[in-house]
Amino acid sequence: MNQKSDIEIARAARKKPIQEVGDRLGIPTEALIPYGHDKAKVGQAFIRSLGERPDGKLILVTAINPTPAGEGKTTTTVGLGDGLNRIGRKAAICIREASLGPCFGMKGGAAGGGHAQVVPMEDMNLHFTGDFHAITSAHNLLAAMIDNHIYWGNALEIDERRVTWRRVLDMNDRALRDIVTSLGGVSNGFPRQTGFDITVASEVMACLCLAADLEDLQERLGNIIVAYRRDRSPIYCRDLKADGAMTVLLKDAMQPNLVQTLENNPAFVHGGPFANIAHGCNSVIATRTALKLADYVVTEAGFGADLGAEKFMNIKCRKAGIAPDAVVIVATIRALKMNGGVARADLGAENVAAVEAGCPNLGRHIANVKSFGVPVVVAINHFTSDTEAEIAAVRAYVEAQGSEAILCTHWADGSAGTEALATRVAEIADSGRAQFAPLYPDEMPLFAKIETIAKRIYHASEVLADQKIRDQLRQWEAAGYGHLPICMAKTQYSFSTDPTRRGAPTGHGVPVREVRLSAGAGFVVVICGEIMTMPGLPRVPSAEEIGLNAAGDVEGLF
Template identity: 55%
Template sequence: MKSDIEIAQNTELSPITEIAEKVGLKFDDLDLYGPYKAKLSFDKIKAVKSQKTGKLVLVTAINPTPAGEGKSTVSIGLADALSKLGKKTMLALREPSLGPVMGIKGGAAGGGYAQVLPMEDINLHFTGDMHAITTANNALSALIDNHLQQGNELGIDQRRIIWKRVVDLNDRALRQVIVGLGSPVNGIPREDGFDITVASEIMAVLCLATDLKDLKKRLANIVIGYRHDRSPVYVRDLKVEGALALILKDAVKPNLVQTIYGTPALVHGGPFANIAHGCNSVLATETAMHLADYTVTEAGFGADLGAEKFLDIKTPNLPAAPDAVVIVATLRALKMHGGLAKDELDKEDTDAVKAGFANLKRHIENMRQYGLPVVVAINEFINDTAAEVAVLEKLCAEINVPAAAVSVWADGAAGGLALAKAVISAIEEQPAEYKRLYSDDDSLEDKITKIVTKIYGGKSVVFSSKAQSQLKQFARFGWDKLPVCMAKTQYSFSDNPSSLGVPKDFEITIRELVPKTGAGFIVALTGDVMTMPGLPKQPAALNMDVTEDGKALGLF
């Protein structure tokens, strides 16, 4: 089997103008970035809003394990399979970050014969969106420090500035820094730090904005810190939201590319799935929904994090809720949730599949709480056995959820036909009746408690003294009407990453709340959330190179 990059480089790409024509886009609707990439024009984005929306399919997964689940690969393969069945289909996916690409994961544009292309460009600088977000974020940092240097008219307490600088790389040495050292002309010394770009609130703002006007409004509402009297300081107080929006005016436009099989794909935005909401941009998803009969999108990590946030934070900003949810599972991952160690996963063990099914079942029940039909995608691996597959299919049938084997990594669009047919049937036979988990009028405490008890299966929530104080403070500021974005380990329903399967009788501790008022949510921190990852001992970058003629090597 060829590597992902070899498959990608051996694929003959169609001009992006031809890909655009499949969903009714013309040359004048595009801002071209070479022959195979384009951004959609603002005029077209605005024009399609009057068109009816097609069906939306949300792809999520069980809690991730080192065994792998392949959610993005399944999303791409499902879209290709729907296209193969004659449905006008689009993808709406997140952009990869250079940090994970050069860290542990390597490339992040699908895999095998289910990829978005050109994968080298998508995995590297693409159309420059990540750099624009980095620049806007750091421009705000520079403007804050300049305000301090020039007299601090707003009375900002430099000890309570919560805005950090960012870079789109894994660099642990930048987690905590001191800026302004040296002579007085170098600024006011203060503690600062760096996050990775995808953890920036500006990334979340860009991904939730519905147009340029809304983008500017959200940027203005970002809290950058507090005064000595503990009152919040907003970007609008600095009067720089216009400058930040100007930096982002092109980055906010969705990027059009293609899959190996020529399905149009909007790859745009990439917020973290724990500190933020982990979904591609509202503009990309909504535009695809207006252009296509079927739009396939995904949410980060497992359904307890990504799908919950998609449905409670992103969906209220979309013209319609998802019509179906696909939950991706592998037998390998289920066996790990069932108690097997990673080095035992290649042997047949139907009992471990049965034990691990509890994790999948919980996610199915959670998605059904939202009134949405669910389909299980069994992403095949070479060591899966017929007995294990039969057990999983039987367990799914017992709770009346359709399950389909998927082999898109090896077989491309043909390997996703069973899943595509199951999704179409689920949508046609069981119309979605979307209902949100909580209302805006619920208190922050009630919103968090509902997520913990109804989605995670926890028995209660413990708020630290700091969090309790913040609940009262945020209510005074009017922030209690915002949705909650839980920052929790992706590996478990609980806040303990080693508690696999379906842990019971656990408490979730909220140690701190972080206002993301520009994005429009409050982050609830349940543990040590890493917003600036470090590189592993053997980073993926060690395998990367470029030939003399500019051909990328080793991206995956």
């Protein structure tokens, strides 16, 4: 019998009206703004009313470094949330929204998979409630107002060579990375070199995901630095009087989206910064809302723990005043084999030695997460090709690291496949064992923060940075930005900046190519190695397989 695809499983789901899903969390019907029958936004007034309630337990799901073999972090997040509800705990899920770029490129959607999915899957992966379009519009409104200000006399004395605000698009389009605008004569403005980033890399996205409410959002937008004068003094978004209109465009996008899993459990899906070029976590407002409404909140951080979990701890937790009670690191036997040197075509054959050779990647992530003072459990996301000997090898390795590995079959079995994981995670979260602390204090100098992440998380020997980068960091410290956390932008495929170096490399250098001040979001972006803020499509993009069938249903998303 042929295995159903993810989209076929999602289409067969027996969804409940979104009001019933909200009712499980105590959200009254009048506090929901429906988008059809199966998704809704949660109103700001209701969220404000939750302020005095105690918080539930926060569980972070992260993973080993991603490989083409797949890890299943979102699937495990959904499966664990369903599992907690299955064992009688009141749990909610918080994940990010999907970007159209990777959906039509090569990564696919972001709603989970198999029998551990969030639905409506097609809507979530294709426009959803329009949040990303609102972010794109707000970002590009600011870009248009910069060029318009220069055109009409440039009263702020913007140096056209030092406009740092690029445009964005929620699509992978390499042709837009570096472009020249305003060609065609005087009426079109002043030609200058610029470019596009993907929407998920926008500082507006980061501002929305870190803002506590609309007032906080407008203040963050106003603090965005968009350009510099000839004397290098900054021009802020508020100087152009763009922050008010941008907030208006983002008014609805700021409200968290509520949907459901295949098992009708509540899921908040809101925000979507990438973890390799941004901070990789769903919105603070969605997580805080879920913590007030549920006893357990399962959330995820993008890519491997060296990127997503590190930024979750050092940026999101620091900014939001929250802390995880337990962390789940997702691994697959297949991905560990790839880290052990096995080619993708050979992953189906049993190879215990390769599993053992790949386990140091997992071990590094376990040690890194524990360094934040949080207990760790490993979830082995099961594939049918996994053998008992391979699973036993992982369990033995993890036990030697002072943790435990639990086999999970949620992809095939839904919540029944995560009962053991859910039971153990709830025990740990309830135990009060977590003694969370960020990796570095606010007052540490910016370059020292970069070195701390590179040496303690990546196990690098040094950070390689030109004098101009070090001088720039010192200038920002002198301007009052030295307290900001660091957002590392590097490849997700390796602890190093070389995507081909799998496993657990040590002694490598971390080259810093560029630093960017995100004064609105409240962090310093450090771009390491060759990292693209506007991805390109692969030779055969997923878009070639996506279309409508005779019944008008979407095909080819998975």
